[in-house]
Amino acid sequence: MSEYVLEMMDVSKSFPGVKALDHAQLKLRPGRVHALMGENGAGKSTLMKCMFGIYKMDQGQINIDGKPVTISDPMDALKKGIAMVHQELQPIPARTVGENIFLGRYPMKKVLGFIPVIDHKKMYEDTAGLLKKVRMNFDPKQKVGELSVSQMQSVEIAKAVSANCRVLILDEPTSSLTANEVEALFRIIEDLKAENVAVVYISHKMDEILRISDDVTIMRDGKYIGTWEAKDLTTEKIITQMVGRELTNLYPPRENVPGEVVFEVDDFTSINPRSFRNVSFQLRKGEILGVGGLVGAQRTELMEGLFGIRSHTKGQIFYKGKEMHINRPKDAIDQGVAMLTEDRRGSGIMGVLSIADNISISSLSKYLDYGFAINGKKVEQLVQDNVKKMNIKTPSSKTQIKSLSGGNQQKVLVGRWLANDPDILILDEPTRGIDVGAKYEIYCIIADLAREGKSIIMISSEMSELIGMSDRIMVMCDGRVTGFVDGQDATQENIMAYATQFE
């Protein structure tokens, strides 16, 4: 009998253009909480998805009780005793707690000896038992949609427990919980430990990790860095291991000189109490302001709030001393703000439309003849200028944008915004999912824009990019701005320290 209930060894997994996992490993002992740590994009979730059968490994081995197994899909993983509570919960809100827990494997009985029907009585009795096990006392017949987030999570855990799992994966389980709810979750985890379940705990919150976990495995850039006993670790040690990477010269030299303050945000607060609140900052002319933080720090939400995609309850925005009123993106655009969104496919490109249509959509009013007819030549000129200036690789201006590579799509979108000649550019993860060469080109464009006197806000989850490109870095944690770091003094450690300042 092996010491480990589950071992993943030498696991590699590539996606087009990215090596997500590079000889990663993870060994779980029964009855222990194993924290899996790493920066955003270190490969934690990918590794878990390989374990749970969502992704197929390119290479590697999984052993259960020392014997090699293959896990073909999530159903198979469940059968082998592995359960996962996802970061984003996916319940069916209009159905009851019991139905959610037993979805797809309802207890059955036979009516008149041959008509199979769902045994509701047994289902709800079992559900009540499971809920008791996770220390929840709500009605099994309650609709899941009426529960709070933490209660939904308990339902998910109850579901995992009902499968008699031996390995339970919790991916960022506390990201949307209050302090009391976190305590409740920890009690459940202690109970599971007592039942010899191995719990994989993914979180960025150092204090939680040090408190709840027994073992800690750290990953970086898809690679396995090491495994330690939690009692031998400190926050500083963990951060050093997580970010400990050499910065190479991946960034163009910057010649921008930040000038006077042009943009000011004061006490900006979301309509959603769990999102950004009391945010105040200033932005100078020709400055690149980096925005750092962990996943869930509400950076995107803040920027979308400033741009009018999301609503805010209080707070003011000033541009050159004048207050701006922004209720929808058009208001922001009309006042000289542009925003390159994070989700290129979801809110950036219009896939089936041509490059020309994609690049000109937000500045069409500039190319009109007689005030109503679009001048095709002027639009074509705009496209050609951008193709040349940004080195966009495309067969023609009529090509559908979805057939371009991610980097070229991103350049088209940058071109869309520059066509409006904005003064303030908000760039949300401008290089996500882009290959290295195109990344450098985007950095050059950003540096040029700052030199021309444009003010730039750049959200990035890549530490080195943040440090390499920013004049100043604003760090957020849990919806608040927790600190500012000067570009020159920025280190991964001092950014991480602000980024993990949970209340």
Added chain:
Amino acid sequence: MQNSTSKDSVLKRLQKTVTGNPIVFLLIVAAIVVGCIKDNFFSWANLSNLISNTAVRFLIALGVSGCLITKGTDLSAGRQVGFAAVISGILCQRGDYNGRLWKWAPEMNIFLVFLIVIVFGLIWGLINGLIVTKLHVPPFIATLGTQTIIYGISLVISDAQPIGGFQKLYTTLINGRIGNTRGFHLPYLFFVALVFGFIFWFIYNKMRHGKYMYAIGGNEIAAEVSGVNTTRTLIRIYTTAGIMYAIAGYLLAAKSGGASASMGQGYELEAIAGCTIGGVSTTGGIGTVPGILVGVLVFELLKIILQFLGVNPYYNYVVQGLVIVLAVSLDIRKYIAKK
């Protein structure tokens, strides 16, 4: 068709067109076959007939195309046509006609009636647009609801009676035509369709409204983020559609020489089918005016083919339905294959 460049040879482009629009190709082949075995198929009279049938339906299809391109739909098209036909019919009745519905009203100028009908169409379209954008009701359900309402109102207004006794100018003008060589003539309706086809082509290709429409169909969130006022654009699309149905209803009443509340029933489905056959994608963002014209034309051609083959008219519905399902499934396949 979307990606063809000028470098392609004619043959290659033809091949692309055929594989891109298999239904259009098949129906044209069918027409040729029927033409060879049936004597009167390739006749000038038949061609004139095809043109005038296509013209009105083309207007309706143009109206619904904006809704389809933005991933919506408009099921109220047919009933709006019926409503416009009823209003046109009542208002264009002769002053001395015995069965006149609104005896208290003076005989009206038919051009004034045209404008009144357009205003009604605008109102219906506006209502649809507001329900879709402000109440956030999915277009399918929104227009399913309004089409029932509109039909009810048409029945009330017309007292569920057929309406006849139109002013002579109304029927002769709309049914007017040019030339009569060997049975061939060009109906005025052809020119009406041509003018509206051009207007829509211009809007779709040369105006901001058209670009915004394609952008919404391509990615509504991205369009909004890019500064497109998606609410206003969608309201305009549904309103324009209403105006087109109104015009079609006005023409249809005169063309048939009578009107009733049930007029235009099922036309929304024919229009949607025509658009789909003509390459308007149900996944949004794609569709051209020439394509819509071809789609409507081919659908009308299908009807004539069935008629010439002597197929029991009730079977027509079966065949038409099959063609619609086939057209959409082929369209969807293009996207599945690419994933």
